Amino acid sequence: MDVRFINAFLAGTTDVLRMMAFVEPRAGKAFLKKDNAAKGDVSGVIGLTGAARGSLALTFSEPCILKVVSNMLGEEQASINGDVKDAVGELTNMVSGSARKKLESEGLSVTAAIPTVVSGSGHSIRHVLGGPSIIIPFETDDGPFFVDVCLILTNGS
Amino acid sequence: MDKGLKLLIVDDFATMRKVIRNILKQLGYENIVEAEDGSIALRVLKSQKIDLVISDWNMPNMTGLELLKAVRADEELKVTPFLMVTAEALQENVVAAVKAGVSNYIVKPFTAEAMNEKLQKILG
Structure with missing residues (x-):
């Protein structure tokens, strides 16, 4: 995968979490994912087209998401409810927008x-292209x- | 700046409306009304005096850009200050919003300070 993609999504994610949720994420080393299982409890997924x-x-x-959304809304969140899922969709949208810029x-x-939102322990993420994806792990407090x-470059880009 | 101004937040995501309301409250604004899309916002604008519109871009029924054009085309509403809030930071979007008469433009993600700065530019 083009390193520009990784850098854009890494910076976009950090900006969004820092500005909207006052959370300082620490990026780990990116790795190749080989199966569909998500490594968390709630996911936002968004399709991308163009170049x-x-x-x-x-x-x-x-x-992690309960802390992020509690900070964003100024209201304590105790479980992955409708507001939290809604926020995951909006965060996905913002990371995508920031990275696309x-x-x-x-x-x-x-x-x-x-964006669409999927939740539940051990849920799977199926990417549009169906191929292997790159995972950037982040740690928060x-x-x-x-x-x-x-992502792949479209012909001619 | 008058903190008693009535602000209209337009966004189809309830959570994003809460986020913006939370930021506006931090900045001292308490007189806030909300609408879920452009068409509902237009009805609100025609039924009560709104001092500033803060609108998302991508919404069902009527987008933020369509709402902006409708506001600018309405004799009674056309001078209403309009701040566009969106994740769409692409150059063509900025050009379209400016052509349609947007007062200012803020790109998500943003800080409370950035929102305050935009409001001061529009209202100050």
Whole structure:
């Protein structure tokens, strides 16, 4: 996968969590994912097209997302309820937007679809392209989350 | 800046409306009404005096851009300050919003300070 993708999603994720939820995520070493199982309790998935096509998934552990959404809303969240799932969709949308802005500055114009949210322990993330994806693991004071990207450059980009 | 101004938040995501309301409260604004999309927002604008619209871009029924165009085309509403809030930071979106008469534009993610700065530019 093009390193520009990894850098854009890494920076986009950090910006979104820092600005909207006052959480300082620490990125780990990216690795190749070989199966569909998400490594968390709730995920937001969004399709991408244009100069690159594929999809992006954000997968959060429960303690991590509860802290993130509590900070975002200024209201304590005790479980993965409708508000939390709604927020995961919005966070996915924002990370995608922020990363796409960075890709645009590299000459790659990418558009996004509407995010969907999946929850439950051991749920699976099926990427549009069906191929292997790159996972960027993040750690926060309240638990881990993962950015899961499966993208390829479109011909001519 | 008058913190008693009535602000209308337009976003189809209830959570995002709460996030923006939370930020506006931090900035001292308490007089806030909400709408779930552009068409509902237009009805709100025609039924009560709104001092500033803060609208998302991507929404069902009527988008933020369509709402902005409808506001600017309405004789009674056309001078209403309009702040577009969106994850769409692409150059073509900015150009379209400016052409349609947006007062200012803020890209998600943003901090409370960034929101305050935009509000001051529009209302100050």
